[in-house]
Amino acid sequence: MISLTGVRKDYSTEVAIGPVDLQIPEGGITALVGPNGAGKSTLLTMIGRLLGIDEGSIEIAGCDVASTASKDLARIVSILRQENHFITRLTVRQLVSFGRFPYSKGRLTRADEEIISRAIDFLDLTALENRYLDQLSGGQRQRAYVAMVLSQETEYVLLDEPLNNLDMRHSVQMMKQLRRAAEELGRTIVIVLHDINFAGHYADRICAVKDGRVVEFGTPDEILTDEVLTRVFDTPVQVVAGPNGPLAVYY
Incomplete structure (x- = not known):
């Protein structure tokens, strides 16, 4: 399990991440979604200890991220950044x-x-x-x-927007391979995604981030609703029935 308790990162009096209290269960894929600038990538890099926190604590598989030796943490969690x-x-x-x-x-x-x-x-x-x-x-x-x-x-894998610059075919291929990694290799994958429909189709859980805070956490069926997505993305969203599950349509 990944556990965040009272996690906060302050950039200025106007810009901050948190406080965040979040528990990501072991296994499967958890997608971090939300508007641009919501804090998704920052949250992921704090979990992976590539960015320090100003307050609170983060634990992965019971190990405190801040105090665990780097050589030990590198055998527990791996992270791929955008850059x-x-x-x-x-x-x-x-x-x-x-x-x-x-x-x-x-x-x-x-x-x-x-x-x-x-x-x-x-x-x-x-x-x-x-x-x-x-x-x-x-x-x-x-x-x-x-x-x-x-x-x-590592049991835990953190991926920051791995679909960046991929076309539709390669994005689908990548998500299918990550789904296989979760199921066949037993990895716990936390992934930042921009496309809510990819999250809805391939993830087991969706964590919606807005203004530096976690505002929703649940299954795709719980998150992919008109009311939740309209509130998270500040734009009208309608969720319709697709051939393989719900689909979000922006208008």
Whole structure:
């Protein structure tokens, strides 16, 4: 479980995150949704300890994020931020191998190599593993970064807008692979998404964030309603019945 208690981050007298009290259960996919600037990515980076908090506490699997040693935390939770810019020219396999650093410290064992290969295979990158990142399409490159995170083999995986710059086909493909990771690999995935319909279709739980606070938390059926989405996004939303569940329509 990921537990946030009284979490607060102050930027100015007008801009702040929190206080946030939130419990994300173990297993499945939890999607963080909300308007631009709501604080979704900030919340995720605080959970992953890439950003400090000013007040409160965050625990992952019973470990206090602020006080747990980095080497231990890196075996519990992995995080992928939006800004994925490696200056050094890397192949797909070299990139994915970075996920093993908390265990190998750069000296890969045969077991590490097997885990790297499994992550590459899982994201359908085997034919591309010796290609350089700058030779890949945006969708292929994004899959490589997710493979790197999965190769870290943490129970908890945090992903900040992994669908950025992906077209519809690649977005669907990515969400299907994350769904498989949750179900087949037993990962607990927390993901920031802009598209509420992707959240509704692929997530087990949706956490709606607005003005730096969690305003709704529940199942897709509980969150995908006219009243809730209109209030969260400050624009008229109608939820209609789709072939695979509810769909939000903006007008």
